[in-house]
Amino acid sequence: MIKIKNIQKSFHEQTIVKGVDLTINKGDVVVIIGPSGSGKTTFLRCLNYLEQADCGQIELDQDHYNLEQMSKTDILSLRQKTAFVFQNYNLFKNKTALENITEGLVIARKVPKEQAKVIALSALKKVGLLEKADAYPHELSGGQQQRVGIARAIAVDAQVILFDEPTSALDPELVGEVLAIIQDLAKEGKTMVIVTHEIQFAREVASQVLFFDQGEIVEQGKPEEVLLNPKHNRTKQFLSRIRFAS
Amino acid sequence: MDIQYLIDTFWLSLKGIPVTLIITFSALILGTPIALWFAHIKIQQIKFANKIVNGYVTLIRSTPMILQILIVYSLLPSVLNRMFKNLSIPFDIFKVNPIIYAILVFTLTAIASLTEIYRSAILAVQPGQKEAALASGFSERQANWRIVYPQALRIALPNLCNLVIFLVKGTSLVFIMTIKDITAIAKVAASFGYNYIESYLDVLLIYLIICSVIQFSFYIIEVLLDHPLHKSKKYSQWRLAHD
């Protein structure tokens, strides 16, 4: 169980995230949708301290993190319990696909090399890229790179995997393969928080949908509720604007 | 540390600044036409000429500045002397102000560097700009001078600033040709009372001042060249407010 309380983030006198609370149960797939600039990505990045929140608390099972006073060990510990998948993949350009995955295991979590290799290869197999283990990122397509990025996140067996618009930078025909993998992960019961524009996907995979606007959660609930029967005007406006058909 | 000497020599050494500036800017002005020509040869890859230009640039760039100065200074006067004697021209080459030789050496270096600077700046201008100009009926020449070169100039400014600073620093070596530049004056002054360190600190200060003035000037030029963009924004905002 993950309890997130009162995350706030301002930047140059502009409040981007206005005090957000969220409770995530094990196996939940929380999908966050909303217009650009609503703060959803910033909120997500606060969860693994890629953005320094002004205040907030995160409870990950037994561990309690106060985002206002994070020591270096706190930050490292938080990041080792979470995993992040980036919008532009951010694979380590100077490492092979396999090395990209073992890096977090061997160096950050002190897993022995041989064991790390085995784990990494399984992760690659799961995303269907076993034969590309020794390829460098520049030899892979966007979709393949993102899949390696997901493998990198799976391998560390984190308590929650955070996805920042995982398909936004992909060519349309490559979006499907990535979404398929996320769907498999959902079926396996991985806890995930996904920021995305793919509303149809949200409907298929989410256990909870959050509509974010102007720094706060406007509407929250099961996908059928939020996406098909939105209660708030802003949610209705947003959904109608992107022409989501029920 | 002799403070009085420090101050006096400072004002004395300032007299060397005109020499420095004359050499630097003469080199740039004389070098630019030739460098533009060379840049075009490189851009269009004109077979044989391209090799010559590349050879020239490589030669100048691999030869230390002081060697260039020493070679020219020991070569040129005697060569020209022979030439004038053979042609029976009653001209005493040794009366010529050595600053001419300095300008020659620095022009050679300037040509090499400017060729590269102009070439990369012209290539950095979006090809679409020239295409649009030609499509509008401009001749090749008009397209270059009215559209491409002005934009290339803006792109080249930072590198030009670096080159000017490089040339200015290089002029610190011309005292070898008995030219009275900043360093030469300071050296002479120092030899009287052995106040070497004060002299060179003064020289350093003067060069820092020149360098700062140059950097600031280039900054102003960059702002001025970018200004028309800002001006139009403000104007349209004003119009919107008053409509």
Next chain:
Amino acid sequence: MISLHIDKIPSLLGQIIPFIPVTLFVVFISSVLGSLLGGAIARLLFSQKKLSRRFAQTYIYLLRCTPPIVLLFIVYYGLPKLFLNLFEIDLNVLDKLIFVVISFTLLFAASAAETFRSAYLAIDAGQTEAGLASGLTALQTFWRIIFPQALRVALPNYCNSLVNLMKEGTLAYTIGLVDLMGQANLILGRNYGNYAIETYLSVAIVYWLFVLIIELSFNMLERHLAFERLPKKAKEGVHGYPVLD
């Protein structure tokens, strides 16, 4: 037209070649020490403390505007005087080589810092974020992910700085160091100023060779380090790896 005694050049070369090690020593030591110092200064450029940043920026600016010969004179005349006044140590007994190396180290550090700075900035911030998000410390992220990539970006500029250092090194003879140029000057004196052009040409030939070697070496290094070269393994596929199911 001119009496160029080309036949003298081989013998002149023979006379200056024994002094190549001095020149190479100066260049080598100055570049190594200068790179270390430059690395430290580049690090300061990205510090959180404004004072550190300003210091680094000022250092780079100062040395960028200082003519090498002026710096050489200031170090050669100024350092001993400073040490004499402050610590009462007489530095004049030190070999001129030390002053030369100090001057060129300071100069090289400035251009090295600039090179390192632009190489670091050329690396996508996402690489750092991915490293941190994977649980690596900032130091681990820098040395394992950023540095290898930045190194490849820095190579051409570093090569350029090295060539410049080599050329500026010719000024060392003005404070009396007997390197290639110093020896050439002595030869000139012995010949009563004759064969000046031939002497200088001999030195120039050696320098052309050095520059050529440096540029070729760096070209080879760049090609050797390029990632594009490495994919051979991928084409053969993955064999014999044990896999968890």
